[in-house]
Amino acid sequence: MLVSTKWLAEYVNTQGLDPKELGEKITRSGIEVDAVIDRSHGMTNVVVGYVKECVKHPEADKLNICQVDVGEETTQIICGAPNVAEGQKVIVARPGAVLPGGMKIKKAKLRGEESNGMICSLQELGIEGRLVPKAYAEGIYVLPETATVGESALPLLGLDDTVLELGLTPNRSDALSMLGVAYEVGAILSEDMKYPEAGYTESNEKATDYLSLRVDAMSENPMYVAKVVKNVQISESPLWLQHRLMAAGVRPHNNVVDITNYVLMEYGQPLHAFDYDRLATKEIVVRLANEGEKIVTLDDQERTLKSNHLVITNGKEPVALAGVMGGANSEVHDGTTTVVIESAYFASGTVRQTSKDHSLRSDASARFEKGVDPNRVIAAAERAASLLAELAGGEVLAGSVIVDELDKEPVEVVVSPDFINNRLGMKISLEEMTSILTRLKFDFEAANGFLYIKAPTRRQDIKIEEDIVEEIARMYGYDEIPMTLPVGESIPGGLTSYQAKRRQVRAYLEGAGLYQAITYSLTSKEMSQKFALETAPVTELLMPMSEERSTLRQSLIPHLLDAVTYNTARQAESVALYEVGSVFLGETESGLPHEQEHLAAVIAGKWVDHSWQGERKAVDFFVLKGVVEGLMELLGLSKELTFERAIVDGLHPGRTASIKLAGEEIGLIGQLHPSEQKTRDLKDTYVVELNLAKVLNKEVEVLYHEPVSKFPSISRDIALVVDSEKEAGELQAIIQLSGGRLLKGVHLFDLYEGEKMEPGKKSVAFSLTYFDPERTLTDEEVVNAHNKVLKALAEQAGAELRG
Amino acid sequence: MEAQLQQLKEEALQKIEASQNVKELNDVRVAYLGKKGPITDLLKGMGKLPAEERPKMGALVNLVREEVTEVLEARMTLLQEQAIQEQLEKESIDVTLPGRPVKTGNHHPLTRVVEEIEDLFISMGYEIAEGPEVEKDYYNFEALNLPKGHPARDMQDSFYISEDILLRTHTSPVQARTMEAKQGKPIKIICPGKVYRRDNDDATHSHQFTQIEGLVIGENIRMSDLKGTLSVFAKKMFGEDREIRLRPSFFPFTEPSVEMDISCFKCGGSGCNVCKKTGWIEILGAGMVHPNVLEMAGYDSKKLSGFAFGMGPERIAMLKYGVEDIRHFYTNDVRFLSQFHRTEV
Numbered sequence A: 001m002l003v004s005t006k007w008l009a010e011y012v013n014t015q016g017l018d019p020k021e022l023g024e025k026i027t028r029s030g031i032e033v034d035a036v037i038d039r040s041h042g043m044t045n046v047v048v049g050y051v052k053e054c055v056k057h058p059e060a061d062k063l064n065i066c067q068v069d070v071g072e073e074t075t076q077i078i079c080g081a082p083n084v085a086e087g088q089k090v091i092v093a094r095p096g097a098v099l100p101g102g103m104k105i106k107k108a109k110l111r112g113e114e115s116n117g118m119i120c121s122l123q124e125l126g127i128e129g130r131l132v133p134k135a136y137a138e139g140i141y142v143l144p145e146t147a148t149v150g151e152s153a154l155p156l157l158g159l160d161d162t163v164l165e166l167g168l169t170p171n172r173s174d175a176l177s178m179l180g181v182a183y184e185v186g187a188i189l190s191e192d193m194k195y196p197e198a199g200y201t202e203s204n205e206k207a208t209d210y211l212s213l214r215v216d217a218m219s220e221n222p223m224y225v226a227k228v229v230k231n232v233q234i235s236e237s238p239l240w241l242q243h244r245l246m247a248a249g250v251r252p253h254n255n256v257v258d259i260t261n262y263v264l265m266e267y268g269q270p271l272h273a274f275d276y277d278r279l280a281t282k283e284i285v286v287r288l289a290n291e292g293e294k295i296v297t298l299d300d301q302e303r304t305l306k307s308n309h310l311v312i313t314n315g316k317e318p319v320a321l322a323g324v325m326g327g328a329n330s331e332v333h334d335g336t337t338t339v340v341i342e343s344a345y346f347a348s349g350t351v352r353q354t355s356k357d358h359s360l361r362s363d364a365s366a367r368f369e370k371g372v373d374p375n376r377v378i379a380a381a382e383r384a385a386s387l388l389a390e391l392a393g394g395e396v397l398a399g400s401v402i403v404d405e406l407d408k409e410p411v412e413v414v415v416s417p418d419f420i421n422n423r424l425g426m427k428i429s430l431e432e433m434t435s436i437l438t439r440l441k442f443d444f445e446a447a448n449g450f451l452y453i454k455a456p457t458r459r460q461d462i463k464i465e466e467d468i469v470e471e472i473a474r475m476y477g478y479d480e481i482p483m484t485l486p487v488g489e490s491i492p493g494g495l496t497s498y499q500a501k502r503r504q505v506r507a508y509l510e511g512a513g514l515y516q517a518i519t520y521s522l523t524s525k526e527m528s529q530k531f532a533l534e535t536a537p538v539t540e541l542l543m544p545m546s547e548e549r550s551t552l553r554q555s556l557i558p559h560l561l562d563a564v565t566y567n568t569a570r571q572a573e574s575v576a577l578y579e580v581g582s583v584f585l586g587e588t589e590s591g592l593p594h595e596q597e598h599l600a601a602v603i604a605g606k607w608v609d610h611s612w613q614g615e616r617k618a619v620d621f622f623v624l625k626g627v628v629e630g631l632m633e634l635l636g637l638s639k640e641l642t643f644e645r646a647i648v649d650g651l652h653p654g655r656t657a658s659i660k661l662a663g664e665e666i667g668l669i670g671q672l673h674p675s676e677q678k679t680r681d682l683k684d685t686y687v688v689e690l691n692l693a694k695v696l697n698k699e700v701e702v703l704y705h706e707p708v709s710k711f712p713s714i715s716r717d718i719a720l721v722v723d724s725e726k727e728a729g730e731l732q733a734i735i736q737l738s739g740g741r742l743l744k745g746v747h748l749f750d751l752y753e754g755e756k757m758e759p760g761k762k763s764v765a766f767s768l769t770y771f772d773p774e775r776t777l778t779d780e781e782v783v784n785a786h787n788k789v790l791k792a793l794a795e796q797a798g799a800e801l802r803g
Numbered sequence B: 001m002e003a004q005l006q007q008l009k010e011e012a013l014q015k016i017e018a019s020q021n022v023k024e025l026n027d028v029r030v031a032y033l034g035k036k037g038p039i040t041d042l043l044k045g046m047g048k049l050p051a052e053e054r055p056k057m058g059a060l061v062n063l064v065r066e067e068v069t070e071v072l073e074a075r076m077t078l079l080q081e082q083a084i085q086e087q088l089e090k091e092s093i094d095v096t097l098p099g100r101p102v103k104t105g106n107h108h109p110l111t112r113v114v115e116e117i118e119d120l121f122i123s124m125g126y127e128i129a130e131g132p133e134v135e136k137d138y139y140n141f142e143a144l145n146l147p148k149g150h151p152a153r154d155m156q157d158s159f160y161i162s163e164d165i166l167l168r169t170h171t172s173p174v175q176a177r178t179m180e181a182k183q184g185k186p187i188k189i190i191c192p193g194k195v196y197r198r199d200n201d202d203a204t205h206s207h208q209f210t211q212i213e214g215l216v217i218g219e220n221i222r223m224s225d226l227k228g229t230l231s232v233f234a235k236k237m238f239g240e241d242r243e244i245r246l247r248p249s250f251f252p253f254t255e256p257s258v259e260m261d262i263s264c265f266k267c268g269g270s271g272c273n274v275c276k277k278t279g280w281i282e283i284l285g286a287g288m289v290h291p292n293v294l295e296m297a298g299y300d301s302k303k304l305s306g307f308a309f310g311m312g313p314e315r316i317a318m319l320k321y322g323v324e325d326i327r328h329f330y331t332n333d334v335r336f337l338s339q340f341h342r343t344e345v
Ligand SMILES: [Zn+2]
Pocket: B264, B265, B266, B267, B268, B269, B270, B271, B272, B273, B274, B275, B276, B277, B279, B280
């Protein structure tokens, strides 16, 4: 809502406040003023001129040489506008003027001819092109003959004004009108209202003689008022009305249309003007549209209607889309003499539906959607009739044509001052409260320790006690509320075990060298299931904004890989990222997808880079595996952790494993498939993804320390020759199973595959630790246990002891 | 014999002086003072002397022995020190060479902000509540006093999955779910999480972003409690000398509703580019829980009241760290992420 402060001052005394100051007061008490716009943009030297003579420039077809009387003198100005002509009163920017675009007006020569200023269009004075009346949209603006030559043109155009731009929240639709804003300002400044005047001499003829009315959809249209005005002369509106409309962001058309828009801005009540003769039937019938029925609206669009759209008809065919836009067939035009002014109450739901279905939002629909004041329907119609009489020479027929079943009773709210004070934590006296209600111009009574308040119908947001709490608080001032902290039963705060563990996981991974990434949950359908740990239906948006963000992800890896590509393309030598986030799988009973928290990490490039001491190492599978093993150790799960060779689409078939806890699959790890690396323009990149929820929810044993033994342990190393395909994990498992209770540790410390080995063989060396916490082991015991291990290895894995 | 002794002494002292390192000096010690050395030999040879000369001679030999030992020890100390010195010199390194890097990552800046806020409220007795990112229309809107067709739904254009399911547009549904679960009992929670709105990504909009909300419900919770709580928050997050101010606003789930500004932490209130010359920066929205919201979750709005507040970690991070484009948070450029390494407590 754009509020001209000059216009506003017609309804309420703004106490000569500077618009900035006024704006600040309005903001602090409830309606945010987004901008304070000086319409003059600081312009000076812009005056009314009279074009005494206008001839073509001899050297340039499109230029005119004008002799312009600017009051003090007659001066020559070159003008390129097609519509400049002798005898016009025009706007002249004299040398020294600075126009809103920053243009400085100087004396100049144009193709050899002197030019002492510029004849201006409204656009050049900072008025948006869409607001300039059509007649002047392509050229200079022509002032009425009554304009006084030599005087400043700014007051004439309403540019000596400041506009407040209100950022209205949906509850404050009352401020979608000048009167509404005036009430608000009146409450803030403790000022009374001055209401607009409506007064005209009624014709002897009655409106009802000209027009009959029927409403067939009372719940969608509980009130309809029509006034009939004849002998109207269509012309331009007076300048003051035009510039007020432009200040409010409305383009002037002709006096009839402008008056309906003016009253709309003044009262917040949308009006529509029909050409009575073009209605042709002397009848208005309001009804729901027939399915498939058509109407051509004022914007020359043909619209096909549905049965829940409300239409105004002439009894035969639609002449307007109720509350949204008029029809072209009944539009007021230059030859119109009799007009029907419609002022109605259309239910918000029906207007919203119609406006949404036709993607048609207008000043009218915006107000109906939020709900207009039932008690302004008649007043607005009368105001419009009065202006038509005054400004268009109209003769207003007696009475109105009315259908009215609208409830106009105010809502009563009963609230105690104690309730208000308890809610706020304050001690505002009853006197102060009643003074605020008086300033707000609410009807109320204070009795028996309660306030009985009749909320004015213009304030549709006031319904319950809490609404009164807010009114009192905002007018009293939020600055006055003291600062306390909640008292009462204190609940111990804190993280859940899951949340605490998740924080430790983050800290661990960051300690291990990974940066936390956050990527988008929405991805393309194609990517959504890539690297997913389980197969499940995807969750798709009904109306995605793009294919790239159409489906919820089932794995965190694809977007992390995008981040690696992004960083690599920007010369990052190494990238190590992790993310904790949800994936979305299938559907649960409630209809929502199953949301599972996952952890994923990607690494690429160098892992160790300390080159001057010769330590450099590229990332590999075991770097990432080590990170996972360390994580499981942190979480007390390492005993249950195993890795099994796996095939995953998109990963290197020889360098991928599934990660299991106690045999249950909880994740995958591997190198990105070389062809995948190539498409993504990546070098060797390793990825891991874990079902974090499952990992963190695993039961773990209570931490209980084992006494540090005073007895020594005994180590035995063995080097084995086995077939190259033999996995170390299998050998380790054999050792662990056959080692008996004294075997406390197995540690792989060497691996050799190469020329010194027989083809197809490799050597693997383990260090085995034997230990009894109760005593020192004898050599014999160790040898016995060790021999069992060697035997098992030979039998089960064909392992030979390496000489 | 005396002369022999003197000569031995001179010789020994000379050799001590000539010794250049510990080993040489030790050789001198063994050569002159050892069991097979000439001084020992002299002592052994004393038997041949007349008995009356023996004590005198013995004393003399001991004197020489002591003298030599003393000089030798002194020389020994010196040489040992020299040896240590040499070793130290040899072991000397260029301490300005770079250390072996301990490579660590760090929190994403949004997580950093969220955890800071979480910890602050945990210290005031709050719990952290989380909920699904894909929500039912009921929890996202209806339970929050936003029935179907409510004009304020337009404020939050949403990604729908079906008619009744959507990506949550705020973390408030977690509040609604928590209230439902707590069945009328007092609540003190903080709800952080990802939220989604139908926006084109640009410098100030992101279709995915983060929110953190708080909810307190109890007996006689007042607006002053909200103001006090928010003041604690503002001082902790933005500096001890921050002031706050509340401005009336509108949210369907609170009544009254306010927006909170803090005095500009950059200019202190005199006006700068961060606060757009106003001296104040808008930080969050808040209000007293709307009775409809309480009633819908089964709370008796006559007996219990509450407050709620919500803010965007992106905005806070942008203000705190001077990040000018919201997309930086989702690009995961390591050059950006790695700037949030150091602590700031
Ligand atoms: Zn500032």
